Amino acid sequence: MVESMNEVKHRIASTKSTRKITEAMEMVQTVKLNQIQGQTKTYDQYVSKIKSVVMHLANTHMLDNQKPSSADSSKSKTAYLVITSDRGMVGSYNSNAIRGTNRFIEKHTPNKADYLILAVGGNGADFYKKNGADVAYEYRGVSDIPTFSEVKEIVKAISQMYEDGVFTELYVCSNHFVNRIRSDFKAQKLFPMDRETVEESMDGANGAGSAVKTEVLSAEYDVEPSEKEVLEAILPQYAESLVYGAILDAKTAEHSSSSMAMKAATDNAGDLISSLELKYNRARQAAITTEITEITGGQEALNH
Numbered sequence: 001m002v003e004s005m006n007e008v009k010h011r012i013a014s015t016k017s018t019r020k021i022t023e024a025m026e027m028v029q030t031v032k033l034n035q036i037q038g039q040t041k042t043y044d045q046y047v048s049k050i051k052s053v054v055m056h057l058a059n060t061h062m063l064d065n066q067k068p069s070s071a072d073s074s075k076s077k078t079a080y081l082v083i084t085s086d087r088g089m090v091g092s093y094n095s096n097a098i099r100g101t102n103r104f105i106e107k108h109t110p111n112k113a114d115y116l117i118l119a120v121g122g123n124g125a126d127f128y129k130k131n132g133a134d135v136a137y138e139y140r141g142v143s144d145i146p147t148f149s150e151v152k153e154i155v156k157a158i159s160q161m162y163e164d165g166v167f168t169e170l171y172v173c174s175n176h177f178v179n180r181i182r183s184d185f186k187a188q189k190l191f192p193m194d195r196e197t198v199e200e201s202m203d204g205a206n207g208a209g210s211a212v213k214t215e216v217l218s219a220e221y222d223v224e225p226s227e228k229e230v231l232e233a234i235l236p237q238y239a240e241s242l243v244y245g246a247i248l249d250a251k252t253a254e255h256s257s258s259s260m261a262m263k264a265a266t267d268n269a270g271d272l273i274s275s276l277e278l279k280y281n282r283a284r285q286a287a288i289t290t291e292i293t294e295i296t297g298g299q300e301a302l303n304h
Helices: 005-059 093-108 122-130 148-163 195-205 227-303
Strands: 078-083 115-120 135-139 169-179 182-191
Touching: 005 195, 005 227, 078 093, 078 122, 078 148, 078 227, 093 122, 093 169, 093 182, 093 227, 115 122, 115 148, 122 135, 135 148, 148 227, 169 227, 182 195, 182 227
Parallel strands: 078 115, 078 169, 115 135
Antiparallel strands: 169 182
16 A cells, blocks of 8 residues: 555654654663763772672681571572563663573573572563463562662562572572673572682672672681671671672663664664655655646647
């Protein structure tokens, strides 16, 4: 069916309105991206110090036997804390996070009965519920610029689940922000908080693309009043720092992906407008030519 000139004109106006919206959304996401990158710099300084302290505790064997007393090896389950967004229009951000998590799960715990999902973000929660996974915890509504107090609530809940023996190990799965056009999937072990897990965390912190350079302390601790009280003070902060860092990193990748998606939408709208305007101008020229031909033919008929 051939579109009329009025229909093409209406599509041009509609597409221009859409382009204004996507341009505005791109600007908003770029501002959020800049804000969260500034907050990340402050976090990097903090996490570097807390990791160096925990690594030293690991070197002095204070993290040995950190499994909870309620843990039952015969009923061991692995939990995956999956970080996604609550909204759409973020490009491939959610699909990449879920795809990466699924591949990681298939490699480590292919039997669905052996794992459960802890979801931060509605997209991940909805996906795993729809696919019949055991979603034991979900948290929605993480701020665009996450605060440390938000993460405390999440860490408190999952730490209690770990202490209660709901799961025996936990991996944090999320997108890692590399730059404004690239994000990679990342899986990091959080529980049990033993020497091996801490060393893996240190390797991840000092890996490619990371701004965190963790200094390993060489001094010895004189523990007073007890090792237990030292660990009770330090380890929750360490867990909070890892989860907060993962959420901050994931949110950075989300804003970047959303900004790129809105830019692509704006560019596509511009291309469509150019195509429609060309179509409209051709139709207009054809209409004028037809009108001139009809007028000329009518004049000739009158002359005869």
